[in-house]
Structure formats: C-alpha cells, structure tokens
Amino acid sequence: MTLDFSLGTVEVALTPLERFEEYLRSRQKRITKQRRTIVEQVFSVHRHFDAEDLLALLQQTVGERKVSRPTVYRTLAELVDAGLLREMSLKGRSVYEHDYGYPQHDHLHCEKCDKLIEFSSEQVRQLRDAVAREHQFRVRGHRLIIHGVCAECSRPRRRLRPVDLV
Amino acid sequence: MTLDFSLGTVEVALTPLERFEEYLRSRQKRITKQRRTIVEQVFSVHRHFDAEDLLALLQQTVGERKVSRPTVYRTLAELVDAGLLREMSLKGRSVYEHDYGYPQHDHLHCEKCDKLIEFSSEQVRQLRDAVAREHQFRVRGHRLIIHGVCAECSRPRRRLRPVDLV
DNA sequence: TTTCATGCAAAATGTTTGCACACGA
DNA sequence: TCGTGTGCAAACATTTTGCATGAAA
Numbered sequence: 454m455t456l457d458f459s460l461g462t463v464e465v466a467l468t469p470l471e472r473f474e475e476y477l478r479s480r481q482k483r484i485t486k487q488r489r490t491i492v493e494q495v496f497s498v499h500r501h502f503d504a505e506d507l508l509a510l511l512q513q514t515v516g517e518r519k520v521s522r523p524t525v526y527r528t529l530a531e532l533v534d535a536g537l538l539r540e541m542s543l544k545g546r547s548v549y550e551h552d553y554g555y556p557q558h559d560h561l562h563c564e565k566c567d568k569l570i571e572f573s574s575e576q577v578r579q580l581r582d583a584v585a586r587e588h589q590f591r592v593r594g595h596r597l598i599i600h601g602v603c604a605e606c607s608r609p610r611r612r613l614r615p616v617d618l619v
Numbered sequence: 620m621t622l623d624f625s626l627g628t629v630e631v632a633l634t635p636l637e638r639f640e641e642y643l644r645s646r647q648k649r650i651t652k653q654r655r656t657i658v659e660q661v662f663s664v665h666r667h668f669d670a671e672d673l674l675a676l677l678q679q680t681v682g683e684r685k686v687s688r689p690t691v692y693r694t695l696a697e698l699v700d701a702g703l704l705r706e707m708s709l710k711g712r713s714v715y716e717h718d719y720g721y722p723q724h725d726h727l728h729c730e731k732c733d734k735l736i737e738f739s740s741e742q743v744r745q746l747r748d749a750v751a752r753e754h755q756f757r758v759r760g761h762r763l764i765i766h767g768v769c770a771e772c773s774r775p776r777r778r779l780r781p782v783d784l785v
Numbered sequence: 786t787t788t789c790a791t792g793c794a795a796a797a798t799g800t801t802t803g804c805a806c807a808c809g810a
Numbered sequence: 811t812c813g814t815g816t817g818c819a820a821a822c823a824t825t826t827t828g829c830a831t832g833a834a835a
Contacts, residue, residue: 505823520792523793523825547825576742584727589769589770591768596762603756603757
C-alpha cells in the first residue's frame with residue numbers, strides 16, 4: 454500500500470464495536486455474531502473498500518465468521534447510519550471508509566490507478582459553511598473529490614521492474 | 620421556478636450541435652438523426668437529468684424522433700467525452716448537466732426534495748489547485764457536493780410541492 | 786417466547802454488450 | 811459500397827427484497 458493515511462486520529466471514548474453496540478441498543482436492535490464480525494473486520498485496517506471487498510474478506514475466513522451478501526449490505530448501511538463509516542459514490546458504486554475516530558478530510562482520486570489520496574483542509578469546511586449560510590441551507594456534510602492523475606501515474610516509466618512494484 | 624440558475628453563460632463560438640458535429644467529424648464518427656435529436660433535446664432546457672429522464676422525453680415525442688435506451692447511454696457518454704455535458708454520481712446513478720457554454724460551479728444537494736442548487740466559487744478552484752500542486756497531482760476536474768436540507772424543506776409546511784429537479 | 790436478524794433465492798435498478806440490420810459518408 | 815450506428819434482447823454489476831428459518835433478548 455503506497456498511501457499516506459497519516460491524518461492522525463480523533464479522540465474517542467469507545468471502541469468502534471462498543472460504539473456500534475451502544476447504537477444498536479438505543480434502537481432495540483440486536484448485537485449479533487455477524488454484526489460484530491463485520492465491525493471487527495472493517496476496523497482492523499484503515500482503507501477504502503466496497504461491499505464486495507468486504508464480502509470477499511469475510512468469505513475467506515473460516516466457518517463461524519462467514520457473513521452473507523445481504524447482511525453485509527444491511528450492516529454497512531447501519532454503520533453509516535451509526536456514524537462509524539462514511540460512504541461515497543465512486544464509479545457507480547459505494548465506497549466506504551472510517552468516520553468514527555478519524556478526522557474529516559477529502560480526496561484526490563487518480564483515474565489511472567484508482568487510488569484515493571486523503572487530504573485535510575480547514576478551508577473546505579469554512580467555504581462550505583459560508584455557501585450554505587448564504588443559501589439558508591442546513592449542512593449535513595459534503596463530498597469533495599478532485600479527479601485527475603496522481604504523481605506516480607504521471608511519471609512516464611518504461612517498464613515496471615520488480616523493485617518498483619514493492 | 621424555485622431554482623436560481625442565473626450563473627450567466629460563457630461565450631462560445633459554436634452551438635452545442637455544431638460543436639458536437641465538429642467532435643464527431645474529428646473522430647470519423649457519424650452525424651446521425653439520433654445524435655442530433657439528443658443534443659437538441661438536451662440543450663433545449665437547462666436542467667439536471669439522468670438517462671431515464673432523457674429517454675422518457677425522447678420516447679414521448681413522435682415517430683422520427685424516438686431513440687432507444689442503448690443509444691441514449693452511448694450518446695450521453697459521447698457528449699461527456701466531447702465536453703458538452705458534465706456527469707456526476709448521485710444516489711448511485713449518473714446525473715448530467717450542461718458544461719459547454721455554462722460556467723464552472725458546484726452544488727448543494729437537498730436530501731429531502733432532491734433538488735440541486737448551483738453555486739459558483741472561485742475559492743474552490745484555487746483550493747483544489749493548491750492541494751493538487753502539493754501532491755503533484757494533475758487535475759482534470761473536481762466535484763463538490765454539499766449535502767443537507769434546503770431552505771424550503773427546513774421550513775415546516777404541511778404540504779410538499781412536487782420536486783422539479785432531479 | 787417473542788421479536789428481530791439472517792441466508793437464500795429472486796427481483797430490482799442502472800448500465801453495457803453481442804449481433805443483425807440500417808444508414809451516413 | 812463500406813464501415814459505423816442503431817435497436818433489440820440479453821447480459822451485467824450492484825444493491826434490495828420476500829420469506830422461511832435461526833437466534834438474541
């Protein structure tokens with residue numbers, strides 16, 4: 454993985470799983486084996502992923518930890534609702550990333566290698582709030598994606614030697 | 620009309636149709652009845668629309684001007700490629716709007732009535748370019764959508780008016 | 786023991802493709 | 811004529827749903 458995700462973290466009192474359990478209890482929903490498995494899997498690594506990525510990860514684990522496709526979709530929606538994940542639409546499908554315990558940020562998206570580079574800018578937030586105020590618009594969030602080609606994909610290279618592939 | 624689209628226009632030498640024909644010729648593609656019909660329909664009104672909206676409009680016109688679904692999709696992709704339309708992903712599907720002859724802008728999206736409100740900000744562009752420079756990222760464009768609830772939908776009223784935009 | 790969640794299969798949605806025929810250049 | 815575009819039907823990718831069964835509380 455060649456990505457820089459070092460935006461730091463945000464202080465949170467509970468682990469993602471604890472937070473999700475709290476959310477579930479507050480809605481009289483159940484804390485099931487599958488929901489626990491998904492939260493654990495999702496928060497074990499910081500990266501962008503879609504429903505199929507997650508499903509594949511869950512399917513390759515053994516016995517007890519298998520989760521069906523519908524449950525993956527249903528649980529992802531709940532995690533977004535609970536504020537644990539952020540969802541964005543990329544190339545026609547939903548892509549997810551950590552929200553809980555992770556600072557607000559936006560993305561550069563490379564159209565060659567599909568990489569998502571995170572960046573953080575206080576200005577975006579300020580601008581957003583100013584525009585919204587002007588339109589008497591109640592903000593719930595925003596998505597800013599800058600499309601283009603990343604540094605690596607711009608650098609013309611004749612061939613990828615094994616060393617380059619890291 | 621509840622929307623403010625008065626961002627003005629950008630000076631262009633050719634009509635959208637002329638511009639598209641130029642594009643087609645430059646790629647040895649053909650100027651067909653269907654392609655002409657679609658460009659005319661699309662540029663007859665300034666509004667946001669998706670493939671199904673356009674198809675419905677085309678299907679309800681008589682005889683000669685009917686265009687099939689695959690051709691609508693194929694032509695929309697060509698119009699985006701030709702720089703006549705801008706595409707954005709909203710709620711899992713592609714939404715289009717005029718690009719040629721229309722100034723750069725971003726959107727506020729109301730999650731209640733689904734309305735898209737346009738706004739223009741030089742700051743977004745500057746910020747975008749600054750961030751890109753910092754990451755040696757070659758920018759091709761960006762999409763900024765501010766999600767939330769618009770002024771009308773915030774004002775509690777007993778009856779909802781029909782949504783006039785995608 | 787009473788819900789609510791799960792898994793399965795099937796459906797729904799939005800979009801793309803293979804192919805025979807039509808048509809613009 | 812030649813080669814590209816069209817329309818049809820079918821395929822596709824992603825996500826959602828109905829329903830019988832299984833498991834939290």
